[in-house]
Amino acid sequence: MYYAIFAYEPEPAVDALSKEQDAAMMAELAEVRRKLSAEGKLGPVARLMPTPAATTVRRATETVVLDGPFAETKEQLLGFYIVNCETLQDAIDAAQQLTAPRRAAGLPGALEIRPLAAYFPAGA
Amino acid sequence: MNDIGWIDAALTAARPQAVAALLRYFRDLDTAEEAFQEACLRALKHWPLNGPPRDPAAWLILVGRNVALDHVRRRSRQEALPPDDVISDLEDAEANVAERLDNAHYRDDVLRLLFICCHPELPATQQIALALRIVSGLYVKEIARAFLVSEAAMEQRITRAKRRVGAADVPFETPGAPERAQRLAAVAAMLYLLFNEGYSASGGDVHVRVPLCEEAIRLARLLLRLFPAEPEIMGLLALLLLQHARAPARLDSEGAIVLLDDQDRSLWDREMIDEGLALVEKALRHRRPGPYQIQAAIAAVHARAPRPEQTDWAEIDRQYAILETLQPSPVVTLNRAVAVSKVQGPVAALEMIEGLAQPLAGYFHFHGLKGALLMQLGRDAEARDAFNRAIALAHTPAEAAHIRLHLDRMQREGKPRSTKKASAHQRQG
Numbered sequence: 001m002y003y004a005i006f007a008y009e010p011e012p013a014v015d016a017l018s019k020e021q022d023a024a025m026m027a028e029l030a031e032v033r034r035k036l037s038a039e040g041k042l043g044p045v046a047r048l049m050p051t052p053a054a055t056t057v058r059r060a061t062e063t064v065v066l067d068g069p070f071a072e073t074k075e076q077l078l079g080f081y082i083v084n085c086e087t088l089q090d091a092i093d094a095a096q097q098l099t100a101p102r103r104a105a106g107l108p109g110a111l112e113i114r115p116l117a118a119y120f121p122a123g124a
Numbered sequence: 125m126n127d128i129g130w131i132d133a134a135l136t137a138a139r140p141q142a143v144a145a146l147l148r149y150f151r152d153l154d155t156a157e158e159a160f161q162e163a164c165l166r167a168l169k170h171w172p173l174n175g176p177p178r179d180p181a182a183w184l185i186l187v188g189r190n191v192a193l194d195h196v197r198r199r200s201r202q203e204a205l206p207p208d209d210v211i212s213d214l215e216d217a218e219a220n221v222a223e224r225l226d227n228a229h230y231r232d233d234v235l236r237l238l239f240i241c242c243h244p245e246l247p248a249t250q251q252i253a254l255a256l257r258i259v260s261g262l263y264v265k266e267i268a269r270a271f272l273v274s275e276a277a278m279e280q281r282i283t284r285a286k287r288r289v290g291a292a293d294v295p296f297e298t299p300g301a302p303e304r305a306q307r308l309a310a311v312a313a314m315l316y317l318l319f320n321e322g323y324s325a326s327g328g329d330v331h332v333r334v335p336l337c338e339e340a341i342r343l344a345r346l347l348l349r350l351f352p353a354e355p356e357i358m359g360l361l362a363l364l365l366l367q368h369a370r371a372p373a374r375l376d377s378e379g380a381i382v383l384l385d386d387q388d389r390s391l392w393d394r395e396m397i398d399e400g401l402a403l404v405e406k407a408l409r410h411r412r413p414g415p416y417q418i419q420a421a422i423a424a425v426h427a428r429a430p431r432p433e434q435t436d437w438a439e440i441d442r443q444y445a446i447l448e449t450l451q452p453s454p455v456v457t458l459n460r461a462v463a464v465s466k467v468q469g470p471v472a473a474l475e476m477i478e479g480l481a482q483p484l485a486g487y488f489h490f491h492g493l494k495g496a497l498l499m500q501l502g503r504d505a506e507a508r509d510a511f512n513r514a515i516a517l518a519h520t521p522a523e524a525a526h527i528r529l530h531l532d533r534m535q536r537e538g539k540p541r542s543t544k545k546a547s548a549h550q551r552q553g
Contacts, residue, residue, distance in 0.1 A: 010137075010179075011349060013137045013180070015137060015345055016133040016137030017133050021129060049402060050399070051352075052348040052349055052352055053402045055406060065409075067352045067353040067406070068352035074179060105130055106134050108175075108176045108178055
């Protein structure tokens, strides 16, 4: 089963990290990714640009292009992982490992796990 | 990362919103700042035990407000403070405050806080110093270091500036649309000044002061997050990112200026450039062009060129022509002349800057560009004159050293050079 793990954080908290703090967190996350990858569990991973760069396309009577992310919430989707796990428990374990470096950096956000209904790694 | 590190980052992140909300509540800058300080002290005590609250800003606002109110009460009635554990479990109360502080409030509160720093009677450097102190929460010592003055002098400057803005009447009601637009413009201008202060230091030995640039970017991000549909704020952030992306290549190991043409483009920060490009494109889609968007579009042309000779100078010329109509100024024309020299050659560029001799008589970059254009034409004696004038007007040793390099080269070669050096004094460098 494939799962998507979405990382949500309040963006101001991410902004406030110094370059060094951000780099330290990313280095720790890279370590976790290497491990998951070695276990054959890790698919594509992405860190998204900050939400002010986001655009939303909505279909009303005609297509409307809006600024900003889809929803205005305190915590924003900042990145995601695709993992291939036997069970939800495995996916939770993976998410927990990915949580630690964020916690260490003081980010209060959450990781959301969503089973994938379809997966096209090469966009087919 | 140690405990203090993450708490520090969380407090820094929450500061603008928290101080802004406390200011609305107490309507007094000093009280708001003190309340925030107190709340931070409590955070340092509570957060390491319980982890960060879900909404640090709401927590700090609530605690800051309670503490400040207690102070007021204590002063008037000599009552004892409630024990700390009364406020230790804030989960529910916090959710309530967060609910009441809807986004629109946060937005106008933070804008007001930034706008207060932009008092028109305050000189630019004081506006910036005030914003760094109040909004960013930098210590006076850090600000003093950034402006190369003594701590005591900076302390005095900030106190004086605070007194001035304290006397000014900035209404606390939610602003109307025209008023909000006006505040946004003033704040954007202040952030641009802050960035420029860091980008091309106005004095001292250091030519690029990175922390000031980074703080300007952080505040511009904050502003855009609050006003996500304002193309000019998108343009401002894009501009700052695209300019700052070049910082690692702008100085060599000895601290000498490296011109745009000569910069090692692999040192440019790709991540910042990509974000800047995404923002410019998005901003321009609004079809409400403004000076920051156009300047960002110009910076984007440079950022897109893998090598200097692949720069689309005709596009830069076009963008500067738009900027001249939006915001006519001799400096804009001077910059356009650089593009013209690339597209049409030094003669056309010299003609273009002829009329600028008077308004820009005291401007380093005018004489630098004029010298470079004359040098290209082999008019060495006139070029030398212009360069000498530029040196006399240089703000930093790096600027002066750079011009001397031209003089030395002229001396050595004693003949006209390639057209490449026409960009010598482009501010984009």
